[in-house]
Amino acid sequence: MLLRHARELLTMDRELPRSGAPTWDPGDLGVVRDGAVGVADGRIVAVGTTAEVERRFPVSSGDTVVEVGDRVLAPGLVDCHTHALFVQDRAEEFSLRLQGRSYQDIARAGGGIASSVRALRSASDAQLQATLARRLRRMALRGVTTVEVKTGYALDTANELRSLRAIAAVEGAVPTFLPYHAVPPELRASPDGRSRYLKEVSEVMLPAVLAAGLARFIDAYVDGAGFSPAEVREALQRARASGLGVRLHVGQFDDVGGAELAAELGATSADHLEHVTDRGLDALSSAGTVAVLLPGAAFSLGQTPPDARRLRAHGVSVAVATDSNPGTSRTENLPLMASLAVRLEGLTTVEAWHAITAVPARSLGLDDRGRLRPGMRADLCVLDLPTWEALPYVLGDVHAPLVLRAGVPLAAMASPELCQHVP
Numbered sequence: 001m002l003l004r005h006a007r008e009l010l011t012m013d014r015e016l017p018r019s020g021a022p023t024w025d026p027g028d029l030g031v032v033r034d035g036a037v038g039v040a041d042g043r044i045v046a047v048g049t050t051a052e053v054e055r056r057f058p059v060s061s062g063d064t065v066v067e068v069g070d071r072v073l074a075p076g077l078v079d080c081h082t083h084a085l086f087v088q089d090r091a092e093e094f095s096l097r098l099q100g101r102s103y104q105d106i107a108r109a110g111g112g113i114a115s116s117v118r119a120l121r122s123a124s125d126a127q128l129q130a131t132l133a134r135r136l137r138r139m140a141l142r143g144v145t146t147v148e149v150k151t152g153y154a155l156d157t158a159n160e161l162r163s164l165r166a167i168a169a170v171e172g173a174v175p176t177f178l179p180y181h182a183v184p185p186e187l188r189a190s191p192d193g194r195s196r197y198l199k200e201v202s203e204v205m206l207p208a209v210l211a212a213g214l215a216r217f218i219d220a221y222v223d224g225a226g227f228s229p230a231e232v233r234e235a236l237q238r239a240r241a242s243g244l245g246v247r248l249h250v251g252q253f254d255d256v257g258g259a260e261l262a263a264e265l266g267a268t269s270a271d272h273l274e275h276v277t278d279r280g281l282d283a284l285s286s287a288g289t290v291a292v293l294l295p296g297a298a299f300s301l302g303q304t305p306p307d308a309r310r311l312r313a314h315g316v317s318v319a320v321a322t323d324s325n326p327g328t329s330r331t332e333n334l335p336l337m338a339s340l341a342v343r344l345e346g347l348t349t350v351e352a353w354h355a356i357t358a359v360p361a362r363s364l365g366l367d368d369r370g371r372l373r374p375g376m377r378a379d380l381c382v383l384d385l386p387t388w389e390a391l392p393y394v395l396g397d398v399h400a401p402l403v404l405r406a407g408v409p410l411a412a413m414a415s416p417e418l419c420q421h422v423p
Contacts, residue, residue, distance in 0.1 A: 001039040001407065002059050003066040003380065004050045006073035008388055009035020011047060011372045012358045018285070020313030022348045029353055029388055030372075035073055039378040042407035047372050066402060066418060068382050074353075075372050076145025076379030076405065079334050080360035081247075081271050081292050083178075083325035084135045084149050085163055087127060088119035090326045094300065104225055104253070113153065114185040116326055120153040120163070128166035135324070136172050139332050140410045143381035143400040145172060148247075148321075148364060150219055152178030155197075157205045164214035172405055174364055176247060177209050177239075180220035180227045202235045210242050216365075217245040217268070222261060224254030229261040236265055245365060251275040252297070263287035269319070269363045273306045274298060281314035290363040292319045293347075293355070295340035296329035308346040319360040320352065336396025349392055378407035382418075 011030030016023055038046035038057030046057040059065055093112070120128070136147055149170075151163040160179060167175040179201040187193030209215050218239040220232040226249065240246050246265045250258030252272040259280025262270040270284055271292035284291060291311050298305040308318055320341045323329040331337070338352040347355060361370025368377040382402040385391065391398070401418060403410040 001064045001066065001404075002036065002053070002057060003039070003068055003073060003382070004036040004053065006032075006035040006068035006382075007070050007386070008033060008072050009037070009047070009372070010072065010074040010353065010388055012075055012354065013371050013373050015358075016317070016351065016354050018315040018317060020309060020315075022309070023350045024348050025350065026388065028350050031388060035068075037073065037372060037378075037380060039380075039404065039407045042378055044372060044374055044376045044378050046374060066382070070386065071401070072383045072385045072388055074143070074381055074383060075357045075370050076381050076403065077143045077334050077356045078146045078360040078364065078366070078370055079139060079144050079321050079324070079356075080148045080269065080319055080363050081294060081321035081323055082147055082149055083152065083323070084147060084332075085128060085132050085151065085167060086116050086120060086153055086326045087123045087131055088116065088326060089330065090115055091330075093327055094330075097301070112327055113182040114188075116153040117155050117182075117185060121156075121159050125162060125166065128163065129169050132166060132173065133170045135332055136170055137410075139334065140172075140403050140405075141400055142333060142335055142398050143383055143403060144334050145379040145381065145403060145405045145410070146174060146361070146364070146366065146369060147172055148174045148176055148217075150176040150178040150181075152181030152219070155179070155181065155184035157200070157208050160205060161208060161212055161214070164209065164212065168214050174217075174366075175215050176217040176219050177215035177244070178219040178221075179205050180222075180232050182221070182226070198231055202238075206235055206239060210239070210244070215244060217247045219247045219249065221249040222256060222258035223249060223252050224256055229257050233261065233265075240265060247271065247363075251280070255280065259284050262289050268365065271321070271323075272297070273311070274303050276306075278314065281311060281316055285315035289316075290319050290359060291316045292321050292360070292363065293341050293345055294321055294323035294329060295337050295345060296331045297323045299340060299344075300328050300330070305340075305345045308341065308351070312351075317359050317362075318347065318351065318355050319363055320347070320355040321360065333396045335391060335394075335398035339392040339395050342392035349389055352391060353388065378404050380404045
């Protein structure tokens, strides 16, 4: 396949400096005018101007030529924090929050995560897989090719394993095991329910997940309403020693030392960060841990979002994700989250592009995507944007007429002029 004559091609082939100075230079996006990409056997084989690529990558009979035209050609977008495996919405909780009820109050009354747990446990394997696949297809329509998906709406060994199997079965999903999301509803009323659950995770659930080999990461909700560093540290250390990467929910409501724990464990990401100290940010910077901003959750909950300029001033790399979930961020629109991160959290447009491509790919340990260069996996998206600067301007109204995952088209325009087969 040859994708050519893109008004703008974004290679993202330059690391952003780890500094607090706002980055506005389009050179940091690797912008190529009249750009082209050659794809063969699921890999990128040539990148440059159309004239350069056509010289190095002549098309032959049976090849497909994509006339990108007045659009942006970019790496496939990467959504690195979602809870997209759920089967029931919680719109009534949003209404209650609008009436003044807090997230914590709703959870204590049996709503929140407990509500999602009951719904997921009652769903069939086929329903779980089909629901997740539909969500990822909708995300792909906005250019997303890779989606991290967490468990954590099961909270018992059998259903956590079932959740991981459903995630692993969906193309484009990266599975994260999130046992430390909440204490399961059936144990909350028991005086020793919390300690019993912590013991089950450590002694039963984690060994079963490691034996199954279905997860890429382990995660924990380290917060005042979640779990303390002392409660989760030993199991997370064991999981890391056994080959799982570590990702942590940190400081959404309270700073309980989650950033410092993330740094101590060499976590690939620390996510949320509405409440974090300068000391915590310095620890994340020293550890090279990526900060994942989740503007949809802060917006939905009416919170003051993190200041991206403060994070960047501490030398912390920043990604942006949807946090797609039924309770606090009911969205599948990653470009809209980039818009919010620019307007409400202080990212520049250049930084926002990196935050939804190269940086989240790195946080997931996926060095073969997030950039456009020869040898990389051919994850690409053609976006109906007139210029890279329009990403936050159009307020999430971004459509992808063509998306490739490993060179395979996922969504294509009906108009025949986009894709043509060489006779």
